[in-house]
Amino acid sequence: TSLAAQHKLRLSVIGTGYLGATHAACMADLGFEVLALDVDAAKIERLAAGNLPFYEPGLEEVLRRGLASGRLRFTTDFAEIAEFADVHFLCVGTPQRDDSGAADLRYVHSAVDALAPLLTRPSLIVGKSTVPVGTAAALAERIAAAAPAGAEAELAWNPEFLREGFAVQDTLHPDRIVIGVRDGRAEALLREVYATQIADETPFVVADFQTAELVKVSANAFLATKISFINAMAEVCEATGSDVTKLSLALSYDDRIGGKFLGPGLGFGGGCLPKDIRAFMARADELGVEPALSFLREVDAINQRRRARMVDLARELVGGSFEGAVVGVLGAAFKPNSDDIRDSPALDVAAKIRGQGARVTVYDPAALENARRAHPDLDYADTMLAAASDASVVLLLTEWQEFREADPNVLAKVVATRAMVDGRNALDPERWREAGWTYRALGRP
Numbered sequence: 001t002s003l004a005a006q007h008k009l010r011l012s013v014i015g016t017g018y019l020g021a022t023h024a025a026c027m028a029d030l031g032f033e034v035l036a037l038d039v040d041a042a043k044i045e046r047l048a049a050g051n052l053p054f055y056e057p058g059l060e061e062v063l064r065r066g067l068a069s070g071r072l073r074f075t076t077d078f079a080e081i082a083e084f085a086d087v088h089f090l091c092v093g094t095p096q097r098d099d100s101g102a103a104d105l106r107y108v109h110s111a112v113d114a115l116a117p118l119l120t121r122p123s124l125i126v127g128k129s130t131v132p133v134g135t136a137a138a139l140a141e142r143i144a145a146a147a148p149a150g151a152e153a154e155l156a157w158n159p160e161f162l163r164e165g166f167a168v169q170d171t172l173h174p175d176r177i178v179i180g181v182r183d184g185r186a187e188a189l190l191r192e193v194y195a196t197q198i199a200d201e202t203p204f205v206v207a208d209f210q211t212a213e214l215v216k217v218s219a220n221a222f223l224a225t226k227i228s229f230i231n232a233m234a235e236v237c238e239a240t241g242s243d244v245t246k247l248s249l250a251l252s253y254d255d256r257i258g259g260k261f262l263g264p265g266l267g268f269g270g271g272c273l274p275k276d277i278r279a280f281m282a283r284a285d286e287l288g289v290e291p292a293l294s295f296l297r298e299v300d301a302i303n304q305r306r307r308a309r310m311v312d313l314a315r316e317l318v319g320g321s322f323e324g325a326v327v328g329v330l331g332a333a334f335k336p337n338s339d340d341i342r343d344s345p346a347l348d349v350a351a352k353i354r355g356q357g358a359r360v361t362v363y364d365p366a367a368l369e370n371a372r373r374a375h376p377d378l379d380y381a382d383t384m385l386a387a388a389s390d391a392s393v394v395l396l397l398t399e400w401q402e403f404r405e406a407d408p409n410v411l412a413k414v415v416a417t418r419a420m421v422d423g424r425n426a427l428d429p430e431r432w433r434e435a436g437w438t439y440r441a442l443g444r445p
């Protein structure tokens, strides 16, 4: 008899960062009992008190609802989750290694090593973290070696595609669910876990371990390529006096191309795309298929050149040197509706300009606290107007709605010089020029 037949499955979530906290809260919302674990005791304490340790629209309500229902609980004790759950979701970080572009699997390994020996009953461990192809097969052996006889520990891979800023929506209503399994029991359990989404007709793709792992990294490689493609066109536009926003709009009407991820600007960043394409290239090297992914090197290089171009544009506007210049920066998060500053293009540009002698003041609606911690060398302001005060140039680097709606006449009153570089093609050039601003943008005349 299946576990599902005995009682509603009980779930654990290991690692309560952006992915794990979202997954835990949403699964509790769907009616499962969920016990979520992290090695970071302070994070667990905050979550257990109903406070989200990061910014994600709508998630705190779901978290609080879960806590109030009694279905969502938190712990730092692996023995407790081993005893409690039928299915363990592995959601720990897989950052880029310090010494290479490869993925650092130490957190995955330490979580599995902590859990496996404690398993006492049939358990399914489900990897959600983004990992190099081949990781699941190796982990399955690691688990088999460490789990006590009779624990019947199994592994499945279930890559996650949620977008920060839309994490709740993407978890409850994903575009697709992909699982990598070795047998029917794991598949049956995961169909039980995702019964609600499957009933909503969410496409459900069942594959082997390595294909499931590859779906995630190839999706990210495609998305990064699409962004760098339009940014490469922006470089051509800059050389020809063309307008990349018009170009992008015209391309987007071709439904083979589509307009999503075709916005020209400062390029991608964050805790996923940059590290995932580098890890993918590193893995391709190991597999002896380096040429197959050599184009990703160019994708990465195009992305980095946008940041350099942004710095150049700003420097031009302050007369050729940042020495003694005052620069106002709008945006610190790697994208709007997030407080995530991992590999943020905005902070990278701000830091480069600071490094060239300017005084740089940054404002962001959600990411100030994280930015302050990571870049104590920059100055920070609590409002857009304060960041722009006395600026000889203002840079829009993260396209928050608040910045899109900024009134050029109001901002004009506080700056020293009306100069705007729109790093995200988020503003209406006419409107800003009419208000007396020098307006420059990436890929536009």
Ligand code: NAD
Pocket: 014, 015, 016, 017, 018, 019, 020, 037, 038, 039, 040, 043, 091, 092, 093, 094, 107, 108, 110, 111, 128, 129, 130, 131, 160, 161, 162, 163, 164, 271, 272
């Ligand atoms: P994160 O850094 O926000 O969270 C990782 C968490 O794991 C941290 O809270 C950390 O304390 C915890 N952790 C580390 N070692 C642990 C251990 N041994 N046991 C238990 N917990 C441990 O990272 P994230 O953004 O949530 O990403 C997690 C994984 O999901 C990564 O592989 C990432 O690539 C992938 N992913 C992330 C997103 C996203 O939008 N953030 C989307 C899809 C996939």
